[in-house]
Each structure stands twice: as structure tokens, then as C-alpha cells.
Amino acid sequence: MLNIAVLIAFALVTAAIGLTFWRLLTGPDRPDRILALDTLYVNAIALLVLLGMHLDSALYFEAAILIAMMGFIGTVALCKYLLRGDIIE
Amino acid sequence: MRRWLPHPILTPTLALIWVLLANSLAPGSILLGLLLGWLIPIFTLRFWPDPAPVRRPLTLLRFLLVVGYDILVANLAVAWLILRGANHIRPAFVEVPLDLRSELGISLLANTISLTPGTVSSWLSPDRRILVVQGLDVADPEALIETIKRRYETPIREVFESC
Amino acid sequence: MLEITLTVLILIGAIFTFIGSLGLARMPDFYTRLHGPTKATTIGVGSLLIASMIHFSTQEAGLSFHEVLVTLFLFITAPVSAHLLSKAALHLRTRSLSEPPPLVDATDHAGRNSPDSLS
Incomplete structure (x- = not known):
């Protein structure tokens, strides 16, 4: 039963990643794309956690923690760029 | 002691x-953790603001439960x-309109608003007196402001800013 | 019993993750899109992490608690990135269904020297 649940969850999370990719490609504005990237990294964490449970390996957590930190820093850096982009004239 | x-x-x-x-x-890891926990605050002393005194731990606990329920x-x-x-x-x-004055209080309120029902704090006026909040489904703006002030701002004020 | 709990948590987590991204894809303007991911994903990933914590703790290797770190980190960072994204969008005057208060536009460009601005 657990295996079936994990497989369904894989399908749902993969579909979620597909939806964020669609938003990333279609935009239309720059904040939309950054938001899509932000969601993409959270979905990637979900996928890694599922993979860790599926393969019974705790190693995937190191990757999940790294993605959580780097993703947040990336979002903040991109937002700061948007906020100061037209300050440097 | 403080040093x-x-x-x-x-x-x-x-x-x-x-x-x-x-x-x-x-x-071993507990010892290393305590060592790091002792050394890091000493080396990053300039970065940290003065620690805020917590006045009413029970109000804080109730506030955390309310926020947890609201997140669900x-x-x-x-x-x-x-x-x-x-x-x-x-x-x-x-x-x-904000009654909170401290940086800690305002950032706590802004984060709480972003974590709870269909609202994201979007912008803080430079004089820190008005917080602009974007709501997903707002039936009555006045009621939303009233809820935010009563449910979140009042407990934060009681815990961190009461004199 | 354990298996049922795990199954329910995993399914709840996956469904909320999916709904969050669905909101991102479906909603009409930037500010409404912001609500889906920042909320639904925190509880989605949150319950997946709780499931994983239970899963690894009940195995022979012993207790596993470092999932708490990721959960905590996501709960602290999600509102911050939402606020920054929203602030950037207001700054760029992104098209929106709801009218931003005139106050924002008036002070956003005048108030750059304030401690609050990120310049």
C-alpha cells in the first residue's frame, strides 16, 4: 500500500513540476518567472524526500537541505536584482 | 557574563x-554543537540586535497555537x-495601520500574515506605519484589517512590546 | 496502523504540492499566483517531511530528526521570499487585477534612502 501511495505521489509531484515549468516558460512577467523558479525548488525538495523514502536511503536529505538553502538565496538575489535593477541608471 | x-x-x-x-x-556531536553555539555568537556579536525580552510566555504559546491552526x-x-x-x-x-514599533515585532507580524489565510504582506511604508497586505479573496477589507490587528498584532505587542 | 498514517501523510503532501503548482499555473495575475505556491507547498512539503521522519525513525537505524531542519527552514523562508517577490512586483508595477494603493507608488521612488529600501 505504501509503495502505491509513493508512486501516486511521484506522479502528482512530477505533474506539479510540469506546471511550474509551463509558468516558467510562459511568464509573462519577470516576477512570475522567479516565482516559478521558487516553486520549482520546493517541488524538487518534495521529489527528493519521496525518492529517499522509495529507495530507503537517507542520503537524499543532504541534497534536500542544500536545495532549500540555495533556492532561498537564489530567490532573494533575483528579487534584489529586480528591486535595484533600475536604480543603477 | 555578557561578554x-x-x-x-x-x-x-x-x-x-x-x-x-x-x-x-x-x-561528541552534542559537545561540538555546544562549542559552535558558544563561539558563533561571540564572533558575530556586531551583527545581532539586542535580544528582545519575552514578557508573557503563555500569551506567546497561545499565539503560536492560533497561528498553527490558522496555517492549516x-x-x-x-x-x-x-x-x-x-x-x-x-x-x-x-x-x-501598524501599532507595533519594534523591528522584531513588525517582521514577526509580516511573516505571520504571509503564512496564514490567503494573505501576503507585500510592502512596508518607509516610516514603518503602514503594512500593505495583498489578499486572495477579500469580501470585506475592514473586517480583514480588524482580524489581523486583533488576532496577530495584539498578542505580539503584549509579548514583545508591553511596558 | 503505521503504514496507514504514512500513506495518508504522503498523499496529503503530494496533493497539496500539486494544488500549489496548479494555483501557480491557473491564477489570472501575479499577486493571485503568489498565494498558491507559498502556502500549499509549505504544508505539502511539511507533511511529506513528517512522513519521512516517521518512516526513517521506525527503521533499525534509529531516530531520524534532521527533517525538522528542512521544515523549519521552509517555514521561515517562505514568507520572506513571498514578501520580496511581492515587493519587487509592486516596484516594477506588474499588471494586476486589484489596484495597488496609491501610497506605494508615491513613496516607492521617493523613499529610497530609507532604511527599509534595499538599495
Whole structure:
């Protein structure tokens, strides 16, 4: 039963990643794309956690923690760029 | 005391985070965690603001429970709105006048608002007196402002800013 | 019993993750899109992490608690990135269904020297 649940969850999370990719490609504005990237990294964490449970390996957590930190820093850096982009004239 | 242990709460927190990161309760990792928790606050002393005194721990606890409950409700409400589609939402910006004065209080309030039902704090006026909040489905802006002030701002003020 | 709990948590987590991204894809303007991911994903990933914590703790290797770190980190960072994204969008005057208060536009460009601005 657990295996079936994990497989369904894989399908749902993969579909979620597909939806964020669609938003990333279609935009239309720059904040939309950054938001899509932000969601993409959270979905990637979900996928890694599922993979860790599926393969019974705790190693995937190191990757999940790294993605959580780097993703947040990336979002903040991109937002700061948007906020100061037209300050440097 | 203040020189050698500048942040009495930060030290055990850092030690706890280290133990969680190492994922082991071995004496070695606890010791290393305590060492890091002791050294990091000393080397980053200039960065930290003065620690805020917590006045009423019970109010803080009740506030955390209220926020936890609201996060669950937020998720269900927002999920329902998303599934129903875009024709049923009434997005709006509301301006919340702030009674909070401290930096810690305002950032706590802003983060709480972003974590709970269909609202994201979007903008703080430069004089820190107005917080602009974007709501996903706002039926009555005045009621939303009133709820935010009563449910979140009042407890934060009681805990961190009461004199 | 354990298996049922795990199954329910995993399914709840996956469904909320999916609904969050669905909101991102479906909603009409930037500010409404912001609500889906920042909320639904925190509880989605949150319950997946709790499931994983239970899963690894009940195995022979012993207790596993470092999932708490990721959960905590996501709960602290999600509102911050939502606020920054929203602030950037207001700054760029992104098209929106709801009218931003005139106050924002008036002070956003005048108030750059304030401690609050990120310049």
C-alpha cells in the first residue's frame, strides 16, 4: 500500500513540476518567472524526500537541505536584482 | 557574563540545530554543537540586535497555537479557492495601520500574515506605519484589517512590546 | 496502523504540492499566483517531511530528526521570499487585477534612502 501511495505521489509531484515549468516558460512577467523558479525548488525538495523514502536511503536529505538553502538565496538575489535593477541608471 | 555568553538563547538553539544536522545524539556531536553555539555568537556579536525580552510566555504559546491552526485553515481555504477557479476570487490590497514599533515585532507580524489565510504582506511604508497586505479573496477589507490587528498584532505587542 | 498514517501523510503532501503548482499555473495575475505556491507547498512539503521522519525513525537505524531542519527552514523562508517577490512586483508595477494603493507608488521612488529600501 505504501509503495502505491509513493508512486501516486511521484506522479502528482512530477505533474506539479510540469506546471511550474509551463509558468516558467510562459511568464509573462519577470516576477512570475522567479516565482516559478521558487516553486520549482520546493517541488524538487518534495521529489527528493519521496525518492529517499522509495529507495530507503537517507542520503537524499543532504541534497534536500542544500536545495532549500540555495533556492532561498537564489530567490532573494533575483528579487534584489529586480528591486535595484533600475536604480543603477 | 555578557561578554562570554552574549546570547543565552542562541547558544542552545545553535547546538540543537547542529545535533539535528548531524542527526545523532552522540556525546561528541552534542559537545561540538555546544562549542559552535558558544563561539558563533561571540564572533558575530556586531551583527545581532539586542535580544528582545519575552514578557508573557503563555500569551506567546497561545499565539503560536492560533497561528498553527490558522496555517492549516489557510491551506484548506486556498486549496479550495484554487480548485474552484479564477472566477470566484476577489483579490485586493488592504492597508493595515501598524501599532507595533519594534523591528522584531513588525517582521514577526509580516511573516505571520504571509503564512496564514490567503494573505501576503507585500510592502512596508518607509516610516514603518503602514503594512500593505495583498489578499486572495477579500469580501470585506475592514473586517480583514480588524482580524489581523486583533488576532496577530495584539498578542505580539503584549509579548514583545508591553511596558 | 503505521503504514496507514504514512500513506495518508504522503498523499496529503503530494496533493497539496500539486494544488500549489496548479494555483501557480491557473491564477489570472501575479499577486493571485503568489498565494498558491507559498502556502500549499509549505504544508505539502511539511507533511511529506513528517512522513519521512516517521518512516526513517521506525527503521533499525534509529531516530531520524534532521527533517525538522528542512521544515523549519521552509517555514521561515517562505514568507520572506513571498514578501520580496511581492515587493519587487509592486516596484516594477506588474499588471494586476486589484489596484495597488496609491501610497506605494508615491513613496516607492521617493523613499529610497530609507532604511527599509534595499538599495
